[in-house]
Amino acid sequence: MTDDLHDLARPVRHEANNLFAALSGTVEILQRVATTDRDRARADRMREAATRLEALFKGYLSLAAPPPQDGGTDGPKVLELLRPLLVLLLGPGRPVEIEAPPRLRRLAIPVEELQATIMRLAREAAAAAPPQGGLRIVMEAAPAGVSLRIAPFPEGEAPPPVFLPAA
Structure with a gap:
């Protein structure tokens, strides 16, 4: 099972990066076109949530496929x-x-x-x-x-x- 997770981690990470890029781009547009304080606050919350989700996801995937560490572990x-x-x-x-x-x-x-x-x-x-x-x-x-x-x-x-x- 661990080998399966390791094999899937890189393509999953790649796909997740594509999805996070789409989310970030959309949030950036929402932040630019927001006309009210309420809309800007929503867009800011969406940006924060996407950033936290990305960090959590990358941390979780690092357990399945940790980044290579040449010369020892950092x-x-x-x-x-x-x-x-x-x-x-x-x-x-x-x-x-x-x-x-x-x-x-x-x-x-x-x-x-x-x-x-x-x-x-x-x-x-x-x-x-x-x-x-x-x-x-x-x-x-x-x-x-x-x-x-x-x-x-x-x-x-x-x-x-x-x-x-x-x-």
Whole structure:
């Protein structure tokens, strides 16, 4: 089944990009021709919804066919692709904060393994988060690799970091 998803992910992504381009073009026209504040507000909500849907869809598809990672896995990029799924995991209106410098060392673990680790830690932290709380995800440089910590906030106890070896 995973191979089937992987094989379909690229054509599905291509078709979805075509559909999102059509939506974006239509919303842009609606924003330009809107004559009332109400119509402009509707067009703005449509733009925001299309943008959120596109990010969610790309994040979900990245689980089936993660982007290739030459020279090791780019941790911050994987985190950003997973952000919409982490927000969905936590629930509507609850914040997900990500702190990860864009130029961290690449990781020696496959993308799929990093995704699974992030999602497991996020589920554990989400279960411990207060009702209106969020998640704080910190990825930072560590000797010979990178540390990853996912904790609930504002009151959550920070678990020990997970060490991820550098490529």
